Amino acid sequence: MGRDRSKSDLPTKVCPVCDLPFTWRKKWEKNWDEVKYCSERCRRRRSEAKE
Template sequence: MARQRSKSDLPSKVCPVCQRPFTWRKKWAGCWDDVKYCSERCRRRRGEASAE
């Protein structure tokens, strides 16, 4: 059985909307390179971030 990674070992990115760091999630395993926003809320607010 494979050894689990600790949360600090997971890759992370910074959300362009809220400027908060977020870490890799299992549901993003196949599309991590395409993930830009930390949440659905930030994805919906993406237009507001560039206007500020």
């Protein structure tokens, strides 16, 4: 009935726009490898990224 994993056990990435770490979310389950940005706001501001 409880959670199988704690939040600290989930994979993380660093957003190239804000340089903050973000954690895996259920809605990204099918395309986690393609997720680059932590939020829609950072995705829109991607031209400011240091990539």
